[in-house]
Amino acid sequence: MATRLNMLPEDCVSTIVSLTSAADACRLMLASSSLQSAAESDMVWSRFLSFDHSAILSRTHSQINFSSKKELYFKLCDSVLIDGGIRIFSLNKISGKKCFVLSARALSISLSDEPNHWTWTTRSSSRFSEVIELKSISNIEIEGRINTQDLSPNTTYGTYLIIQVSDRAFGLDSIASEISVSMNECSVSNTAYLCPLDERKKQLESLLFLNRRRMMEKLVVEGEGRRPNKREDGWMEIELGEFFVGEKSEEVKMNLMEVKGHQLKGGLIIEGIEVRPKC
Numbered sequence: 338m339a340t341r342l343n344m345l346p347e348d349c350v351s352t353i354v355s356l357t358s359a360a361d362a363c364r365l366m367l368a369s370s371s372l373q374s375a376a377e378s379d380m381v382w383s384r385f386l387s388f389d390h391s392a393i394l395s396r397t398h399s400q401i402n403f404s405s406k407k408e409l410y411f412k413l414c415d416s417v418l419i420d421g422g423i424r425i426f427s428l429n430k431i432s433g434k435k436c437f438v439l440s441a442r443a444l445s446i447s448l449s450d451e452p453n454h455w456t457w458t459t460r461s462s463s464r465f466s467e468v469i470e471l472k473s474i475s476n477i478e479i480e481g482r483i484n485t486q487d488l489s490p491n492t493t494y495g496t497y498l499i500i501q502v503s504d505r506a507f508g509l510d511s512i513a514s515e516i517s518v519s520m521n522e523c524s525v526s527n528t529a530y531l532c533p534l535d536e537r538k539k540q541l542e543s544l545l546f547l548n549r550r551r552m553m554e555k556l557v558v559e560g561e562g563r564r565p566n567k568r569e570d571g572w573m574e575i576e577l578g579e580f581f582v583g584e585k586s587e588e589v590k591m592n593l594m595e596v597k598g599h600q601l602k603g604g605l606i607i608e609g610i611e612v613r614p615k616c
Contacts, residue, residue, distance in 0.1 A: 350375035355384040359410065360431050382406035385433045386413070387489070398422045416464050425464060429614055434489040436613040438499070439481045441469040444610060447478035460501070462571045463608050470503070471605040476596040477514065481610040485520075486586040488612070493581050495615045496591045497574040499608040500565060502532055506604025513562050514595040518578030520587050528560025529575045529593070531605055572608060579615060 345353075354362050354376050362385070366376045375381070383406045387393070390413065394401060398418035403409040414430040416438075425438035441449075446469065448454045454474045457467050471477070479498070488494060496518055502509065513528035565573035577591050591610055595602075 348375075348380075351378045351380045355381045358431070359385045359433055377405070377407045379406040382410050385410055387428065387433070387435055393417075393419065393426055396420055396426075418464075422466060432614060434492055434614040435487070436611070437483060437487065438464070438609050438611045439483065440465040440467075440609040441607045442467065443481070444607070445478075445480040445482075446607070447476065448474065458606075460606070460608070464570075465608065468606055468608050470607075471603050473601055473603045475599050475601055477594065477602070477605070478596065479593045479607070481591040483589050483591075483612055484586060485582045485589060488582045489614065490582055490584055493579055493615045494612050495579045496577045496589075497611045497613070498577055498591075498593055499568070499572050499574050499611055500531065501572055501606040501608075502565075503604040503606060506532070506602075508598075508600050508602030509605055511600045511602070512595060512598035513560065514593050515560075516563070516575070516577045516594075517590075517592045518580050519590045519592075520580050525578050526560065527563065527578060529563035529565075529577075531565070531575070531595075533565050533573065574611065577610070 350372060354365060359382075362376045362381055366373045386406060386409065390409070393413070396419040398421065401409070401412055401417065403412060410428065410433075411430070413426070413428045416425045416427050418424070419426050420443075423440045423442045425440075427436045428434070429436060442465075446455065449469060452472075454472055456470050456472055458470050459466065460468050481496075498516075509531040513530055515526060516529050517524050517526040519525070563575055565575050568574050575593070577593060580589055589612075591612075
């Protein structure tokens with residue numbers, strides 16, 4: 338293929354490459370040094386950038402310097418703070434689709450301004466300047482919102498609550514939390530636990546609190562009882578659900594609630610909610 342492309346004018350090659358993907362353009366640059374100029378031209382990489390990248394640049398927390406659209410593309414593939422540092426924007430390096438992380442400050446968390454219940458703190462592993470830690474509360478209500486016009490069209494997105502659990506955590510697994518993702522009038526619900534599965538603890542609780550657990554499970558909607566999964570950045574995530582972005586602009590609501598157990602709980606640390614394309 339590279340040999341045939343060598344026979345074409347550079348602008349024609351750039352047009353052809355722009356109809357592929359960023360991954361294809363990079364492979365072509367490695368395959369043929371004579372086609373490198375065409376494959377890394379601004380014409381090609383402007384096509385790979387999201388159509389509103391100028392609007393994103395105007396929202397960045399600090400100025401991004403770049404000498405080419407290719408350089409800008411790969412800088413946006415890294416985590417870029419926007420909107421005063423309370424959100425993160427990035428591009429998927431392979432597909433070029435848009436990803437967002439809403440920090441705890443960008444979420445609606447019930448009683449988050451009450452120091453007896455929650456405390457704002459820092460974590461060296463977090464990409465944000467602050468996270469929020471639960472001190473003690475009986476009901477947890479967390480909601481994040483995003484508009485589909487900020488996302489890539491014709492794409493299925495997953496939503497993930499990013500958390501840690503402190504060593505002194507308590508009451509987080511007494512009952513499953515109810516999770517949901519809703520758009521327009523459609524809502525999909527499920528259940529999740531806020532702690533990773535501990536088989537030894539599960540067996541002990543089954544012996545001591547089996548009847549109570551069965552009674553508690555009847556209070557919430559039926560669900561999978563999802564558990565947090567480890568992330569590469571040292572945090573954990575719980576998938577709240579997924580949704581499809583069409584051509585129409587709609588608001589998406591992402592929720593986690595535990596309001597039926599009425600048991601004190603603490604030690605949950607929240608970084609935010611990530612919205613990213615599903616593979």
